[in-house]
Amino acid sequence: MTRIKICGLTREADVEAAVEAGADAIGFVFYAKSPRAVTPERAKALARLLPPFVMPVGLFVNASDAELQAGLEALPNMLMQFHGDETPADCERVRRPYLRAARMAPGFDLVDFGSRFSSAQAILLDAHVDGYGGGGKVFDWSLVPPSVSSRLVLSGGLSAANVADGIARMRPWAVDVSSGVEVAFGLKSADLIHEFCRAVRRVDAEPTC
Numbered sequence: 001m002t003r004i005k006i007c008g009l010t011r012e013a014d015v016e017a018a019v020e021a022g023a024d025a026i027g028f029v030f031y032a033k034s035p036r037a038v039t040p041e042r043a044k045a046l047a048r049l050l051p052p053f054v055m056p057v058g059l060f061v062n063a064s065d066a067e068l069q070a071g072l073e074a075l076p077n078m079l080m081q082f083h084g085d086e087t088p089a090d091c092e093r094v095r096r097p098y099l100r101a102a103r104m105a106p107g108f109d110l111v112d113f114g115s116r117f118s119s120a121q122a123i124l125l126d127a128h129v130d131g132y133g134g135g136g137k138v139f140d141w142s143l144v145p146p147s148v149s150s151r152l153v154l155s156g157g158l159s160a161a162n163v164a165d166g167i168a169r170m171r172p173w174a175v176d177v178s179s180g181v182e183v184a185f186g187l188k189s190a191d192l193i194h195e196f197c198r199a200v201r202r203v204d205a206e207p208t209c
């Protein structure tokens with residue numbers, strides 16, 4: 001079964017929609033430059049709506065120690081998502097389970113990246129965009145070598161229209177979406193969240209050959 005993360009939630013109704021739709025993880029953006037950013041206090045309030053077994057994920061981009069600490073004080077049990085230029089040492093210093101984003105572009109060596117970040121729970125594949133991520137851009141999926149042994153989270157421009165193809169092609173551990181469940185930049189839609197989750201469950205139910 002493909003796990004589902006819905007990222008960049010800022011409103012109670014969107015968290016409730018994601019939980020209702022069957023999301024496994026909810027992402028909170030702790031990156032002040034993002035229009036989807038939330039303060040630690042706001043993330044804490046939103047995370048109170050999560051039932052057991054739905055995991056909060058905190059997205060950071062080149063965060064300072066103080067920013068990391070403030071996020072972790074608000075959500076001590078969150079999974080970290082490092083989406084900037086963090087080194088393996090930066091990620092490990094936090095002493096929390098983490099996802100490391102790989103910014104996919106021609107020439108990027110995913111196998112080497114995966115072995116450098118072998119302490120990550122998974123490598124999250126995103127398109128290389130200005131502003132580090134959340135750009136709604138699909139990367140060239142043929143850049144993912146079949147030999148890659150890291151656990152993968154597929155993201156980057158996913159939507160209900162293309163997520164089944166991505167799953168059928170890469171069989172990732174999880175998929176992650178932000179822009180593809182929005183009606184305008186930063187504005188989530190409950191209908192699109194449900195549609196996305198249904199598309200994932202539909203392809204999961206299909207026999208694999």
Ligand SMILES: O=C(O)c1ccccc1N[C@@H]1O[C@H](COP(=O)(O)O)[C@@H](O)[C@H]1O
Pocket residue numbers: 007008027029031034035036059061083124126131132133134135136137155156157158176177178179180
């Ligand atoms: O959402 C953001 O604003 C963001 C900012 C900086 C880094 C990452 C960000 N979002 C993450 O990017 C990927 C892909 O998002 P999209 O579906 O293409 O919009 C996803 O992991 C978001 O969580």
